[in-house]
Amino acid sequence: MKITCIGVGNMGGAVARRLATSTEFTVTVYDPSTEAMARCEAAGAIPSANMHAATEGADVVLTSLPTTRLVLETIRQLLPVLAEGTVIVDISTIDPQTAATALQLSQDAGRIFIACPLGKTPGHAENGEIPLFIGGDQDTVARLDPMLERMGEKTYNFGTVEAATAFKLVSNFIGMSNVAILAEGLAIALKAGISPEMFTEALADTGAKSFQSEVRLPWMLEQDWTPRFGVNLAAKDVRLAVESALNWQIPVPVGAAALSQLMAVSARGFGNEDVVAVMKLTGPADQGKNP
Structure with missing residues (x-):
């Protein structure tokens, strides 16, 4: 072929x-x-x-x-x-x-x-x-x-092509919203004095465990901004999902909030970095970095 x-x-x-x-x-x-x-x-x-x-x-x-x-x-x-x-x-x-x-x-x-x-x-x-x-x-x-x-x-x-593409949008819509809330949760944990190691281990034993916590949490902790999936691309996908939802008159306030976070990160000049750069909105850039 x-x-x-x-x-x-x-x-x-x-x-x-x-x-x-x-x-x-x-x-x-x-x-x-x-x-x-x-x-x-x-x-x-x-x-x-x-x-x-x-x-x-x-x-x-x-x-x-x-x-x-x-x-x-x-x-x-x-x-x-x-x-x-x-x-x-x-x-x-x-x-x-x-x-x-x-x-x-x-x-x-x-x-x-x-x-x-x-x-x-x-x-x-x-x-x-x-x-x-x-x-x-x-x-x-x-x-x-x-x-x-x-x-x-x-x-x-x-x-159908419509169903296949809609599902992909839904997947990224949920996944990227998860990245945004994961970054916020990490910031809270670190502020409370929880070590990155303890946070990672304990989170994996709860209902908060996800693909994003398994794959992207280590990048967050290492402050690794290498663009495997960039902020701008993530924002594009979430925007398409939000627009589709609005066209179908489906309220999506949580996803819309995640889109706002992604757009805010992009506006600060981090649009070409990996989506984990959303954690830069939560505090100092080196707050969770392992020594």
Whole structure:
């Protein structure tokens, strides 16, 4: 199977490298960042000088892009040059309305669009340890099984592109809100004189334990701002979820508060740091750092 990956940043790059290390696939990559492509080339992918050339002969085009606008712009550019039978699989985090638009554009051009947003972190994706949330034409989804099995450890088939993308938004909406409250809880614990070690151990034995406390709490304590998932991207995803909720007349005051926290962190100039930088709102930057 020939796969083209458009957008090989943190998550897209991890997926491209995961696929490129399998002998089942020939992987071509394109990204404006030559450094991002070089990292994929080191794993066995073929870099391309431009997006259109990258898609020549592709069975599947995977798009992993940071904004809904860029997703639709890229699909509009790709559709006129894609060969008949080429499937577009978008692994970006987009809202249901954008997914529906991408699907309609693809159908109008006689092409197939599949939404397949991903869970967890780039580190998990590098090892194929992510969940995949897929929706779209079911016969096509079945044909993609070999690629999906290599990409992740479990695929959840939501049926439609709207449902798949909505679930991903809900997942990030809950997860990023959890990061915000985790940062506040950590600040309270440290102020009370609880050691980082005791906080981490005891929290894991309570109902407050979560994926975020397991994965991101150590980064908080080490003041590690390396952008595995940046503040601006987190704010974008939570904003899309809040907007979708408002369109459906569903009140989401807690999630809206988390969005305000993320936007406040971004406004202070930390938008490109990992989402754990939300703890910078709770006190001195070095308050929880281990010696």
